[in-house]
Amino acid sequence: MTTAFIVNSGSSSIKWELVDVESERRVRGGIVERIGEPGAAADHAEAMRGILGELGGEHPSVIGHRVVHGGSRFTTATLVTDEVEAAIEALSALAPLHNPPNLAGIRAARVAFPGVANVAVFDTAFHQSLPPAAYTYAIDSAVAHEHSIRRYGFHGTSYQYVSRRAAALLSRPLEQLKLIVFHLGNGASVAAIDGGRSVDTSMGMTPLEGLVMGTRSGDLDAGILFHLGRAGHTLPELDAMLNRRSGLLGVGGSGDLRDIQAAAGSGDAAAALALDVYHHRLRHYLGAYLVQLGGADAIVFTAGVGENSAPTRAAAVSGLGWLGIELDDARNDLRSRDARVISTDASPVAILVVPTNEELEIARQAIALVR
Numbered sequence: 058m059t060t061a062f063i064v065n066s067g068s069s070s071i072k073w074e075l076v077d078v079e080s081e082r083r084v085r086g087g088i089v090e091r092i093g094e095p096g097a098a099a100d101h102a103e104a105m106r107g108i109l110g111e112l113g114g115e116h117p118s119v120i121g122h123r124v125v126h127g128g129s130r131f132t133t134a135t136l137v138t139d140e141v142e143a144a145i146e147a148l149s150a151l152a153p154l155h156n157p158p159n160l161a162g163i164r165a166a167r168v169a170f171p172g173v174a175n176v177a178v179f180d181t182a183f184h185q186s187l188p189p190a191a192y193t194y195a196i197d198s199a200v201a202h203e204h205s206i207r208r209y210g211f212h213g214t215s216y217q218y219v220s221r222r223a224a225a226l227l228s229r230p231l232e233q234l235k236l237i238v239f240h241l242g243n244g245a246s247v248a249a250i251d252g253g254r255s256v257d258t259s260m261g262m263t264p265l266e267g268l269v270m271g272t273r274s275g276d277l278d279a280g281i282l283f284h285l286g287r288a289g290h291t292l293p294e295l296d297a298m299l300n301r302r303s304g305l306l307g308v309g310g311s312g313d314l315r316d317i318q319a320a321a322g323s324g325d326a327a328a329a330l331a332l333d334v335y336h337h338r339l340r341h342y343l344g345a346y347l348v349q350l351g352g353a354d355a356i357v358f359t360a361g362v363g364e365n366s367a368p369t370r371a372a373a374v375s376g377l378g379w380l381g382i383e384l385d386d387a388r389n390d391l392r393s394r395d396a397r398v399i400s401t402d403a404s405p406v407a408i409l410v411v412p413t414n415e416e417l418e419i420a421r422q423a424i425a426l427v428r
C-alpha cells in the first residue's frame with residue numbers, strides 16, 4: 058500500500074490522516090489535542106512521536122502539510138527544504154496565528170520521519186491566479202508594497218478539490234466552466250473560478266474579510282476601527298472583537314449556525330437578524346461574482362454549512378429564476394453525503410452540493426510532486 062500522511066498542525070493540536078494513494082481512501086486518522094497542557098504532549102515533536110506510534114509501522118511515501126499562508130511566493134505545492142521552512146517562517150508576519158504552528162508540525166515530522174519527503178500545500182496558492190484588479194487594495198501603493206498588503210484568499214485547497222469534483226459531476230471539462238463556489242464552514246469564503254483558475258475571492262490579506270462567519274465579522278468599513286480606537290479600544294481588543302466575538306456570535310449570540318437557526322425559528326429577534334445579515338452577504342457576493350465571471354455554469358456549496366444546511370442554500374439562491382438560477386426544493390432537502398445536483402433540470406445554471414475533502418487534495422498534490 059502506498060500512503061500519504063497528511064498533517065494539519067494548529068497551535069495546540071495536530072490533526073492527521075493516513076490516505077491510501079491508489080484507492081484515495083482514508084486508512085486511519087486522529088487528532089492530538091491540548092499540546093503544551095499538563096498531562097498532554099509537551100510540544101509538537103512529542104505529539105508527532107505519539108502519532109508515529111499510532112501508524113503501526115506504516116511507512117508513508119510522502120507527508121503533506123497544510124500551511125495557511127504562502128504569500129505571493131508559493132503558487133503551488135512545494136517540497137519542504139530548509140530554505141522553504143525559512144520562507145514559511147518569514148510569512149508568519151502575515152499569518153501570526155497559523156504559520157508558526159504549521160511550521161512546528163513540519164519540523165516535528167521531518168525529525169520523526171527521517172528520509173520521507175515533506176510537501177507544503179498552501180491555502181493561498183490557488184488564488185495566486187487572481188488578476189491585479191481583484192487582489193489590489195486601493196491604498197497607498199508604497200505602503201502596500203512595503204507591508205505585502207494585497208488580497209491573498211484562503212480555502213484554496215478546498216476550492217481545487219471541489220471545482221474538479223463539480224466538473225466531474227457535470228461531466229464537463231473544468232477548463233470550460235465558470236463556477237461560483239461557496240465554502241461555508243466556521244470560516245467562510247466564496248470564490249469565482251473561471252476555467253479552473255481563481256479570479257476573485259472574498260477573503261483578503263487575512264481570513265477576516267468577506268462573508269459573515271461564526272465569530273468573524275467579514276467585510277466592514279475600516280473607519281469603524283478608527284472610531285473605536287478613538288473611543289479607547291486597543292489593537293489587541295479590536296483584533297479579538299472582530300475575529301472572535303463578531304459574526305453570527307456577535308449579532309445573534311452563538312457562533313454555530315444551527316443554534317442561530319433554531320433560535321430564529323423560536324422567535325429570537327437577534328438570531329433572526331444574524332441570519333438575515335448572513336444571507337444578505339451571501340447574495341451580495343453571488344451577484345458580484347455572476348457579473349465578474351459574465352455568468353456561471355454552476356453555483357457550488359461545500360463545507361459544514363454548505364453541505365448540511367438546506368435552508369442556507371435556499372436563502373442564498375432564492376428568487377433568482379430571472380438569472381436562470383432555479384433550485385429544486387425536494388433535491389435541496391434530501392440529506393446525502395454524496396456530491397449532487399440540487400437545481401431543477403431546466404435551470405441553466407446548475408446548483409450543486411459537493412462535500413469537500415482537503416486531506417485528499419493535499420494527498421493528491423503531495424504525491425504528484427514526489428512522483
Ligand code: AMP
Pocket residue numbers: 241242243244271312313314315360361362365366
Ligand atoms: P466546518 O468548519 O466546515 O467543519 O463547518 C462547521 C460549521 O458547520 C459548524 O459551526 C456549524 O455551524 C455548521 N453546520 C454543520 N451542520 C449544519 C447544519 N445541519 N445546519 C447548519 N449549520 C451546520
